[in-house]
Amino acid sequence: MADEGDSTAVRKPRADAERNRVRLLETAKAAFAEKGSGASLDEIARTAGVGAGTLYRHFPTRDALVAAVYRNETDQLVAAADRLAETYPPVTALREWLLLFVDYIATKHGMSEVLNSIVGGTSELYSASTAQVKQAIAKLVDRAVLSGDIRLELDPLDLLRALAGVANIGLGPDGERAAKRLIDILIAGIRARR
Amino acid sequence: MADEGDSTAVRKPRADAERNRVRLLETAKAAFAEKGSGASLDEIARTAGVGAGTLYRHFPTRDALVAAVYRNETDQLVAAADRLAETYPPVTALREWLLLFVDYIATKHGMSEVLNSIVGGTSELYSASTAQVKQAIAKLVDRAVLSGDIRLELDPLDLLRALAGVANIGLGPDGERAAKRLIDILIAGIRARR
DNA sequence: TTATATACGGAGATACTCTCCGTTTACCAA
DNA sequence: TTGGTAAACGGAGAGTATCTCCGTATATAA
Numbered sequence: 001m002a003d004e005g006d007s008t009a010v011r012k013p014r015a016d017a018e019r020n021r022v023r024l025l026e027t028a029k030a031a032f033a034e035k036g037s038g039a040s041l042d043e044i045a046r047t048a049g050v051g052a053g054t055l056y057r058h059f060p061t062r063d064a065l066v067a068a069v070y071r072n073e074t075d076q077l078v079a080a081a082d083r084l085a086e087t088y089p090p091v092t093a094l095r096e097w098l099l100l101f102v103d104y105i106a107t108k109h110g111m112s113e114v115l116n117s118i119v120g121g122t123s124e125l126y127s128a129s130t131a132q133v134k135q136a137i138a139k140l141v142d143r144a145v146l147s148g149d150i151r152l153e154l155d156p157l158d159l160l161r162a163l164a165g166v167a168n169i170g171l172g173p174d175g176e177r178a179a180k181r182l183i184d185i186l187i188a189g190i191r192a193r194r
Numbered sequence: 195m196a197d198e199g200d201s202t203a204v205r206k207p208r209a210d211a212e213r214n215r216v217r218l219l220e221t222a223k224a225a226f227a228e229k230g231s232g233a234s235l236d237e238i239a240r241t242a243g244v245g246a247g248t249l250y251r252h253f254p255t256r257d258a259l260v261a262a263v264y265r266n267e268t269d270q271l272v273a274a275a276d277r278l279a280e281t282y283p284p285v286t287a288l289r290e291w292l293l294l295f296v297d298y299i300a301t302k303h304g305m306s307e308v309l310n311s312i313v314g315g316t317s318e319l320y321s322a323s324t325a326q327v328k329q330a331i332a333k334l335v336d337r338a339v340l341s342g343d344i345r346l347e348l349d350p351l352d353l354l355r356a357l358a359g360v361a362n363i364g365l366g367p368d369g370e371r372a373a374k375r376l377i378d379i380l381i382a383g384i385r386a387r388r
Numbered sequence: 389t390t391a392t393a394t395a396c397g398g399a400g401a402t403a404c405t406c407t408c409c410g411t412t413t414a415c416c417a418a
Numbered sequence: 419t420t421g422g423t424a425a426a427c428g429g430a431g432a433g434t435a436t437c438t439c440c441g442t443a444t445a446t447a448a
Contacts, residue, residue, distance in 0.1 A: 414425080
């Protein structure tokens with residue numbers, strides 16, 4: 001009678017597991033920010049006060065951990081696309097979102113591989129994030145194309161790849177500024193000649 | 195009396211040293227192409243038929259080895275800049291060289307870190323290559339700016355970084371084509387409005 | 389309270405990087 | 419030719435990182 005309904009997953013997750021998961025994510029975020037994506041996983045486990053086994057149970061690979069760490073930020077970035085699309089004219093919205101994207105990159109310091117995976121659509125692990133981001137920019141680009149303001153025979157993701165190439169190369173704030181200047185060049189380059 | 199003249203470097207390098215150097219470079223090139231820049235150095239040494247110590251004596255770090263492997267290709271790329279500058283009008287020369295640059299990237303498969311280092315000017319080790327490449331593109335860009343054909347308030351290297359971001363992300367020929375399309379967008383974006 | 393699914397921890401197997409130093413060898417001079 | 423010697427060699431091993439395995443502990447449900 002008091003059955004939970006489905007045949008699977010009756011028990012709710014243990015509290016200690018959830019606690020450790022959160023601790024690991026926080027510790028990992030700090031470690032990645034400080035030492036880049038190559039930070040020692042054993043050390044992250046130790047700092048978080050758990051055994052190595054626990055870390056690997058929660059996050060089987062380095063990438064899985066990294067992906068989890070940045071999940072939230074990616075979600076926010078994607079959400080912003082809708083907001084901008086409703087607020088601004090097509091090209092402006094696109095431009096503003098690209099600026100946000102550069103900020104997003106900037107939080108990922110030495111983690112170019114991760115970023116490449118997200119934006120490159122290479123790794124299976126990030127496929128969800130990639131799809132989200134891809135959809136977000138595709139929407140903005142499509143709108144601008146339909147309005148007749150731009151032409152683009154290029155995967156919209158390539159715009160992000162270009163920005164990432166400039167911003168995420170380890171020259172800190174300089175790269176960020178350069179990427180933002182590049183945005184205007186790209187916009188000018190895809191603007192439809194009348 | 196039969197003194198070699200200078201106070202330094204009298205003896206010519208030993209033949210076995212040179213032989214091993216060459217063997218290591220060949221083996222490393224193959225290994226990097228097959229397994230990416232993370233290939234095991236000990237294994238490269240073993241395959242080349244030398245001890246680990248020998249490898250590390252010739253190339254103290256992984257990057258040193260990688261840099262040596264790609265030295266030739268970089269040299270060729272740089273040399274092409276002069277040739278193009280003499281042959282074509284400014285913007286065409288720039289465009290052609292960017293196309294060559296994309297080809298150059300394409301030979302570096304999974305080695306995005308290396309490429310980033312060369313084009314990013316981050317690593318001390320690649321500073322020579324970086325300087326060369328920087329000078330090559332600066333020359334082409336300057337010429338085009340002086341002719342009044344383009345405007346660019348951006349480090350010319352950033353153009354290469356953008357292309358690298360698109361091409362060297364692990365999508366093979368697709369990335370190459372995308373990068374070549376991006377070239378036209380960039381050129382259009384920096385073309386001076388009249 | 390008890391049974392048990394779930395999660396934990398950390399020792400240890402494996403792999404990689406890089407160093408150190410005793411041994412070997414190519415080169416030069418006589 | 420023949421030493422003498424600077425230069426180069428090789429590989430054992432120290433240090434470090436990844437990831438697994440399994441005996442132990444515990445949160446949850448009944």
